[in-house]
Amino acid sequence: MELQRIGPTPLEGSRIVFGCMTLSEDTREAITAIQTALDQGINVFDHADIYGRGQREATFSAIWDALPGLRDKIVIQSKCGIRFRGTPDPSSPGRYDFSREHIVESVEGSLRRLKTDYLDILLLHRPDPLVEPAEVAEAFTTLKQSGKVRYFGVSNHSGPQIDLLRRTLPDPLIANQMELNLLHNHLVNAGVSVNQDNLTWPVRGEGTLEYCRLHDITLQAWSPLARGHLSGNLPANADDRTVRAAEAVAQMAAAKGVSREAIVLAWLLRHPARMQAVIGTTNRERIKACCQATEVQLSREEWYTLFIAGRGGPLP
Numbered sequence: 507m508e509l510q511r512i513g514p515t516p517l518e519g520s521r522i523v524f525g526c527m528t529l530s531e532d533t534r535e536a537i538t539a540i541q542t543a544l545d546q547g548i549n550v551f552d553h554a555d556i557y558g559r560g561q562r563e564a565t566f567s568a569i570w571d572a573l574p575g576l577r578d579k580i581v582i583q584s585k586c587g588i589r590f591r592g593t594p595d596p597s598s599p600g601r602y603d604f605s606r607e608h609i610v611e612s613v614e615g616s617l618r619r620l621k622t623d624y625l626d627i628l629l630l631h632r633p634d635p636l637v638e639p640a641e642v643a644e645a646f647t648t649l650k651q652s653g654k655v656r657y658f659g660v661s662n663h664s665g666p667q668i669d670l671l672r673r674t675l676p677d678p679l680i681a682n683q684m685e686l687n688l689l690h691n692h693l694v695n696a697g698v699s700v701n702q703d704n705l706t707w708p709v710r711g712e713g714t715l716e717y718c719r720l721h722d723i724t725l726q727a728w729s730p731l732a733r734g735h736l737s738g739n740l741p742a743n744a745d746d747r748t749v750r751a752a753e754a755v756a757q758m759a760a761a762k763g764v765s766r767e768a769i770v771l772a773w774l775l776r777h778p779a780r781m782q783a784v785i786g787t788t789n790r791e792r793i794k795a796c797c798q799a800t801e802v803q804l805s806r807e808e809w810y811t812l813f814i815a816g817r818g819g820p821l822p
């Protein structure tokens with residue numbers, strides 16, 4: 507497994523990250539999946555306080571007994587800032603909360619459930635329109651000084667939203683986790699759609715990818731497998747674009763003698779932004795299939811062939 511630096515930190519993280527959102531509630535199954543990831547060289551594990559309402563972090567903590575001495579060899583990141591409907595009051599809506607109090611409490615909950623003293627990385631999960639950067643700065647300072655969090659980042663944030671935070675935060679933001687895959691390719695497609703009429707596909711997130719490259723913020727692609735739609739899990743009602751992209755992936759995988767998952771992920775890893783791919787599969791064979799991606803070399807022509815199939819039409 508190839509490693510890469512995460513942002514400007516000394517952290518050496520695997521290019522494939524193991525996402526824990528759908529980790530099994532069954533401890534034995536969960537440990538098997540985590541162990542498979544570790545055996546493949548994955549050393550970064552992605553959590554959020556809300557995954558399974560905290561259950562995923564709690565289940566993950568069984569790994570410490572199974573593999574003593576592991577903690578300092580892996581990178582654990584979690585996220586905060588999303589609050590469920592009905593908490594604390596029955597009438598409270600589902601919402602985002604970047605208040606100092608919520609950020610600190612959320613991290614303390616994650617640490618308790620994960621049975622660890624520190625998070626390597628904390629991400630703010632989704633932009634909170636009511637964010638007060640000074641409050642976030644206070645929370646981050648408290649967490650850093652107490653040794654509870656080493657580094658900070660964001661998720662689902664645009665460049666200007668990151669700028670707003672960076673102006674006040676004492677430390678750099680080192681990662682931005684965004685949905686990105688061959689089908690959900692807005693961040694890449696926006697770059698080739700600048701100043702174009704008659705777009706067949708909406709442009710979203712313009713400039714985010716370039717912003718992250720400019721500021722040494724590692725992009726972490728979530729749902730990088732497009733939930734398997736291009737690698738064996740084609741929906742019954744798939745549109746033409748998805749069907750053609752799945753065919754392009756299958757052809758290239760056959761030609762190269764690798765898994766379809768490896769091709770889908772290699773498309774992300776080939777991008778010069780040096781992204782990480784946060785996979786969500788907990789299936790042993792699929793985890794292994796994903797990890798072949800770092801061995802795949804895509805030529806410029808192969809990368810564009812996949813991109814054109816994924817965007818559903820030729821370039822401008």
Ligand SMILES: NC(=O)c1ccc[n+]([C@@H]2O[C@H](COP(=O)([O-])OP(=O)(O)OC[C@H]3O[C@@H](n4cnc5c(N)ncnc54)[C@H](OP(=O)(O)O)[C@@H]3O)[C@@H](O)[C@H]2O)c1
Pocket residue numbers: 524525526527528552553631661662683684727728729730731732733734735737738739784785786787788789792
């Ligand atoms: N920051 C955010 O806002 C955000 C949002 C969502 C997720 N995430 C992170 O990103 C990670 C990955 O997200 P994701 O799960 O949506 O990504 P994904 O890796 O694109 O999809 C994984 C899902 O697709 C299924 N799948 C894949 N290939 C399949 C196949 N051939 N046949 C049947 N099922 C297949 C997997 O089931 P199996 O387990 O059976 O393989 C799993 O449920 C999460 O764990 C989480 O850590 C972050």
